[in-house]
Amino acid sequence: MASPVIQGDFRESDPFIALMDDRLTKQTDQPAGGPHPHAGFETVSLLLEGEMGDDAHRMEGGDLQLMTAGSGIIHTETIEGKLSMRLLQLWLNLPKKNRWVSPRVQDLPLAKVPTLTQDGAEIKVYSGSLAGLTSPIQNYTPLLIADIRLQPGATTVQHIPASYTAFVYVLEGSIQVGDEAGEVHQDQVGWLNRDSTEPVSELRLAGGKTGGRLVLYAGEPQGDPIVSYGPFIGDTQDDIRRLYQEYRQGKMNHIATVPASQRILW
Template sequence: MNLRRKVINIYTPPAQPGFLGVGHLASPVIQVDFTESDPFIVLMDDRLNKQDGQPVGGPHPHAGFETVSLLLEGEMGDEAHRLKGGDLQLMTAGSGIIHSEIIDRNASMRLLQLWLNLPKKDRWAEPRVQDLPLEKVPTLIQNGVTIRVYSGSLAGLKSPIQNYAPLIIADIQLESGATTIQQLPASYTAFLYVIDGSIRVGDEANKVQQDQVGWLNRSSDAVLSDLKLAGGEAGGRVILYAGEPQGDAIVSHGPFIADTQEDIRRLYQAYRQGTLKHIATVPASQRILY
């Protein structure tokens, strides 16, 4: 019999003033230690309501991990990497890149940006960027349930996104009273982030409400597990994140993830010396638009 997933930790991440200044609220979704969240390092829910044309943001480096950006509302990026509501971008920083996120106009947007650990053997992979627009996201609509699979496989759907660390990201919308049971590997670290309404999870029907996070139990067994979800009184929309733990300790400092402090020093030196390339300059073979 499959492991039955249930909620073991529910909380509401605090909304804090963001680094972009007035009109920026940022909620750090992951509030548990990395030993519990592996392979997920950081997930920020950024809400921006910018009412002026003053430029904010700018170029900054990353290395040693991947950013997974799911834009829920609005638009962001430059002409080469323009994201619209419902689009996903996965950027493999790997060996090190410079990335620019500049907003120079009035803007209203909501972005979920995940820092995803790379397996140790792929820590310094060649940088690449993958863009998956909403219209290309595999989608299932059935019995009051809509499932969009942005990464990995779920509900008989498979995303085209290429992963180093096995990763499932799905946007699941349930009408009031609608239910679904989905299977995912029992060993995957998994959590739910409710972005609208409420849902009930598992046989226990534990309620997770809007802006709340629900962490799920897991097992070390290499078997499948069942995740049962039901829409709340007014329905609900939830983002599911599930990934295979890598089991390796990491060193985190500023914009870099590494295996040792010496790696961190080397990365800062490379950044200061200007040897990190901009993500816009990666070869065409490493810029993938689905």
């Protein structure tokens, strides 16, 4: 079951196009999934549990993959065997100047994710910088992703760029957010305020009665309108028509065929 976490008016969520929470309990050995195209944006996949992918890009629980579809690519999300899986997949807008860059894929396994455990808080930084940690992931669109666990009553205060669009998605328990301690519960989203007059904003998080776990997403708005249709993002409707034509004519390659320099395993 794929549930939309965010979707709607892109002018408000820029640079985030969509976020899906895909939960699957697979009870047969029949493989699921298959090849499909993307172009004009990036997919950011955080696998919370389970396994997925092919031999070239297999993911396990706690791994992240950032795929820059750029000028157009075909990739395969394969799920084999009986398993339970939970995947957060973000569609991230590319800067207009980078929309048609050469496709690239970056894999960040859990063992390489920068992690800090302190005072009842565990922080894993998958992209960007937070809590003195910096992810190796390379970004066209400045992007912060952090998986944060808080014990009951534990507090962490962090700083993020004030101009970024930012939200928290609570995976477990509940989290108190901000000085007014607004509470965000499991499966809920809490949007953070943007401020163009200050360089950084203070983010105060506290674990609820049973503690909590959240994923923080924060990204720099690009300010350019987009056209979204099916698996493609473009600047105009002509872009969408062109991409469908290229896909039908077999002009998009599979991600497994990109040069080694564009396939990065951290």
